Amino acid sequence: MEHEDPRTRILDAAEELFYGQGIQAVGMDAVRTASGMTMRRLYQHFPSKNDLVEAYLLRRDGRWRNSLAAHVSGVGGPPRDQLLAVFDWLGLWFAEPGFRGCAFVNSFGELGATTPVVAAVARHHKEEFSGFLAGLTEAAGAPPATAAHLTLLAEGAITTAAVHGDPTAAADAKEAARLLLDTALAS
Amino acid sequence: MEHEDPRTRILDAAEELFYGQGIQAVGMDAVRTASGMTMRRLYQHFPSKNDLVEAYLLRRDGRWRNSLAAHVSGVGGPPRDQLLAVFDWLGLWFAEPGFRGCAFVNSFGELGATTPVVAAVARHHKEEFSGFLAGLTEAAGAPPATAAHLTLLAEGAITTAAVHGDPTAAADAKEAARLLLDTALAS
DNA sequence: CGCGAGCGAGAACGATCGTTCTCACTTCAG
């Protein structure tokens, strides 16, 4: 596995460190050690820490949303069930070892005020996520307001699971989502 | 106003800087300048930056929850209305200039993994908040699960409002809360 | 073989951080 392409090795190491400890708490030297790189090669692939941070966030955004979409389309069934499956997927995520909340919320809180690209990636990530839920909600025949409600539940579950270290927030959010969805579909 | 007690002046300056820019992005020298203190006096009141960070979070926690409780009890009415008033208060908060999300979520993401006291204060803040909602929910005659649902909505609204810079998340959350609450009370 | 280009390993650099120290000056008890 250590023969993977260098960019991937660097990003793997950076992601684990940045996500697990916060971005500012991790120095480039720690990334170098964890990736088994030399400084020269590290800076050849990412000319500055900002570039590495941006690449970390962009890659994680893509992988996160792809994983969610794969899980949801994998369960199949009507759009209503797929929407609820989003919260099952969140529950799996929360239970992963090292789960520490949303990387984009964390990086936004830490660097959003001083590093515009971090704020932009975080905003983009959240817009894509709520857009994904909006698509499923529309397919289920529920009004757009319901999509906003489900987005809030999901975001709240992520935050709550992170701070409390307790994955049950996903089940709570799923139950609330089911109530809201069935109420919306009954009208 | 510059004759206030030094502790308050320091905490006021620290809060504005820490909340607005992130904790690690603010040096002690910036706190010293903003508070109009000398280094010696700054360290006399807070022997280390960690102490200042902890005091900042604790003071903000108390003020935040007192303000919420005052607003909610000020509107009066039945518990159901007070519960919904929580989301009005959130909307007012979101619209304040410089709003940048929950200080505790932000500090948790930035320092929670490396500074246990930060994680503990964030967890305490969230527990107190959900406990507050649980009390109102019980008074309204709704089951405990509803309190968890409303907590998730509020947390999600805070995150969404912060990342999007859009206070309308409070109104969305309030509508969802009303639906969930009325569903729970109808049974 | 000879040599220039690229590499790994890590030292070095300048900036910045949290924290402490210096020093001239004021204050006030005796």
Next chain:
DNA sequence: CTGAAGTGAGAACGATCGTTCTCGCTCGCG
């Protein structure tokens, strides 16, 4: 008056950060 104690203002210190440079060494091409 005298001197001990405390102050303001900011320099200084040691650590750490992001980034770059040095220095042997290797390797491929003439």
